[in-house]
Amino acid sequence: PFWLKPLRLKPGRATPPVPFARRPLVLAELGTPRRVRMDAMKEKAKKQIEEQLAQQAPGSIKPCFPCCGGPVGTVNKCICLVPADQRENVKAAIEKYKGM
DSSP states (O other): OGGGSOOOOOTTOOSOOOOTTTSOOOHHHHOOHHHHHHHHHHHHHHHHHHHHHHHHSOTTTGGGTTTTTHHHHHHHHTGGGSOHHHHHHHHHHHHHHHHO
16 A cells, blocks of 8 residues: 555755645745735626627527637627628727736
């Protein structure tokens, strides 16, 4: 059995490595509260853009959302199906989404 084998330490290492689940959390890994809030705001903005594009998308491409990367990916791939008067707004929303 593997648990009866002796533990081989790397040269220069006095203690065995601590498993990821047991090691103490470092502040840098958690992220600062400001970063957490910024990430939450980005996610909220992305969600709003996805909902906006899902509403503006033509009905013929809505079934393709799951297989083409959601509303943003699908509309980006099928931009030619978006009405010409909405196309600039849709392109701007996609660029804003990708920039986040």
